[in-house]
Amino acid sequence: MLSSDRVSKSFGTTLAVDELSIQVNKGEIFGLVGPDGAGKTTFLRMVCNLLDADAGTITIHDSPASRFPRERLGYMPQKFSLYGDLTISENINFFASLHSLDKKITRQRSEQMLQITGLTGFEDRLADNLSGGMKQKLALTSALMTRPELMVLDEPTYGVDPESRKEFWQILYRLNESGITILISTPYMDEAELCHRVALINSGKLVACESPAGLKKLFAQRVVEIRADIFDPYFFDSCPGVIDSSYYSRRFHLLVNNSEQLFTILKKYSLDNGFPDIKVNYISPSMEDVFAFLAEPRLPRQADDI
Numbered sequence: 440m441l442s443s444d445r446v447s448k449s450f451g452t453t454l455a456v457d458e459l460s461i462q463v464n465k466g467e468i469f470g471l472v473g474p475d476g477a478g479k480t481t482f483l484r485m486v487c488n489l490l491d492a493d494a495g496t497i498t499i500h501d502s503p504a505s506r507f508p509r510e511r512l513g514y515m516p517q518k519f520s521l522y523g524d525l526t527i528s529e530n531i532n533f534f535a536s537l538h539s540l541d542k543k544i545t546r547q548r549s550e551q552m553l554q555i556t557g558l559t560g561f562e563d564r565l566a567d568n569l570s571g572g573m574k575q576k577l578a579l580t581s582a583l584m585t586r587p588e589l590m591v592l593d594e595p596t597y598g599v600d601p602e603s604r605k606e607f608w609q610i611l612y613r614l615n616e617s618g619i620t621i622l623i624s625t626p627y628m629d630e631a632e633l634c635h636r637v638a639l640i641n642s643g644k645l646v647a648c649e650s651p652a653g654l655k656k657l658f659a660q661r662v663v664e665i666r667a668d669i670f671d672p673y674f675f676d677s678c679p680g681v682i683d684s685s686y687y688s689r690r691f692h693l694l695v696n697n698s699e700q701l702f703t704i705l706k707k708y709s710l711d712n713g714f715p716d717i718k719v720n721y722i723s724p725s726m727e728d729v730f731a732f733l734a735e736p737r738l739p740r741q742a743d744d745i
């Protein structure tokens with residue numbers, strides 16, 4: 440449905456998006472996943488024709504994205520603005536009027552969309568008096584008024600409490616089931632798990648594009664968790680057989696290509712340190728692991744607890 444072919448965009452000397460090629464299929468929930476500054480917003484703005492690419496092309500249904508009818512593309516920007524002194528209904532009506540929807544259609548659709556987003560019953564509440572989660576829902580409701588077939592959401596759950604994030608995702612699933620293709624960006628790896636497929640991006644570049652299960656499969660039998668009183672986060676960095684390591688406070692996740700060498704080192708450490716308690720297990724990688732393994736060394740090391 441949507442295809443980008445080697446799309447690049449620079450701001451001065453900053454290469455925000457670097458030859459990014461992805462394909463989003465009709466009916467998918469497709470995640471653009473990466474840390475702050477990865478280029479997610481810039482890319483989504485180009486998809487929504489709000490920004491021109493320096494190079495490359497973006498097509499929707501095989502035509503340039505710029506020709507895709509605006510009302511069939513819903514966009515929920517990272518920083519959207521609502522009118523705080525207008526109620527939920529008034530905000531929606533205002534948005535609908537910007538798109539020249541007549542009153543009858545506006546009424547019908549807003550009833551329907553408020554139902555889906557769970558805001559029915561709150562129509563007369565001022566936007567200023569809404570919680571963060573409800574504001575996101577209102578922004579989504581407004582963006583849905585044109586009945587888009589592709590919904591682009593830029594970090595919609597950033598800074599929203601966990602319960603509201605969960606609810607928001609339930610809404611996204613409902614919308615997806617009703618036939619809307621979803622392209623969503625997120626810095627959260629737990630949200631990456633909820634997408635059908637994800638493009639991991641870092642420093643503007645595509646690192647991998649797969650289903651979450653497919654990404655994890657790449658690292659099956661290759662992730663070792665070590666629990667030990669080792670306080671040096673870089674302890675395993677130069678260890679032969681270890682390709683990569685992440686440290687989560689006395690817990691290491693290691694990507695290994697030769698566990699024998701690793702076990703030899705551990706044995707020696709054990710001997711040298713009077714047999715401290717060390718637990719070693721093969722584990723299924725988390726999305727955090729996958730991202731850390733694929734994206735390092737560009738990512739800063741995580742030294743805090745998860």
Ligand SMILES: Nc1ncnc2c1ncn2[C@@H]1O[C@H](COP(=O)(O)OP(=O)(O)O)[C@@H](O)[C@H]1O
Nearest residue numbers: 450453455473474475476477478479480481482
């Ligand atoms: N309008 C802009 N002017 C200058 N630099 C920008 C602009 N927009 C984004 N950037 C830079 O481009 C890079 C990617 O930013 P962005 O697309 O916002 O990433 P993300 O949404 O993944 O956090 C960052 O280094 C950011 O500072």
Ligand SMILES: [Mg+2]
Nearest residue numbers: 479480517594
């Ligand atoms: Mg962003």
